[in-house]
């Protein structure tokens with residue numbers, strides 16, 4: 001069992017364990033203490049299954065470092081380096097435009113400490129993918145991406161003990177957290193290097209289309225599409241990542257959550273468009289079918305993100321030998337459904 005993707009340290013740029021590392025079980029407890037409960041591995045079962053990312057690993061790593069630096073600057077009351085932020089977004093756009101046909105199928109493995117930086121980068125990547133699916137031009141993508149990358153910048157003004165608190169927050173602490181859109185907006189509102197459209201994302205990413213969000217409780221018609229996009233990507237990424245106060249949700253359940261709340265919290269059309277781009281059952285995940293067979297998701301059908309190709313490893317009465325594994329394409333047989341995702 002070898003590590004298939006590296007695991008990063010606190011600031012999101014230093015590698016803790018590198019790709020190819022063996023004997024992972026030795027590090028299991030140490031990783032768990034850092035809040036890392038899963039990893040991408042290579043073994044006999046996963047042989048030949050490609051886990052492709054829409055952006056290069058180097059783009060993610062550099063962007064995480066840039067968000068880390070920007071948050072440090074804000075915490076110290078200094079100006080953020082907008083040129084670096086724009087460059088990071090430009091790199092993401094270039095990668096995404098090259099990989100238009102890949103469904104989002106990858107969770108960024110992150111420790112609790114680097115959560116905020118990895119989350120900001122993920123939200124930016126997801127927002128750009130949705131923006132690209134909406135046929136936004138490069139200028140629009142750039143403004144959307146910058147807003148998404150900086151959406152939680154206001155959290156830099158809130159003590160880390162509260163942001164990372166594992167237990168229940170007091171009413172006072174919760175109301176302080178809810179100040180982060182306003183705190184973030186205040187730090188950038190006079191920064192003319194940032195487009196007003198990027199700045200509005202920071203202020204409005206927790207507004208809900210029914211007017212029950214914060215800080216301004218505005219309704220759909222008064223929320224810019226960029227903020228509505230980031231709201232969807234923000235919640236989706238938060239649900240599908242391990243956080244200090246709750247374990248990650250399976251992707252299909254997070255997508256169901258979005259559907260259930262579309263038209264209430266999230267814009268209905270944007271949510272539908274988003275779901276079209278996400279692999280409900282990512283490559284490499286273990287699934288159970290309604291006929292009792294178990295297998296691993298081997299590849300995606302881009303035209304239907306809920307019907308992937310499954311490599312069968314187990315039949316109801318027996319485990320298969322690796323030489324007898326076979327593929328089932330759910331697109332070709334509507335009587336077969338996935339009933340559980342691990």
Ligand SMILES: [Fe+2]
Nearest residue numbers: 151152205206
């Ligand atoms: Fe936020």
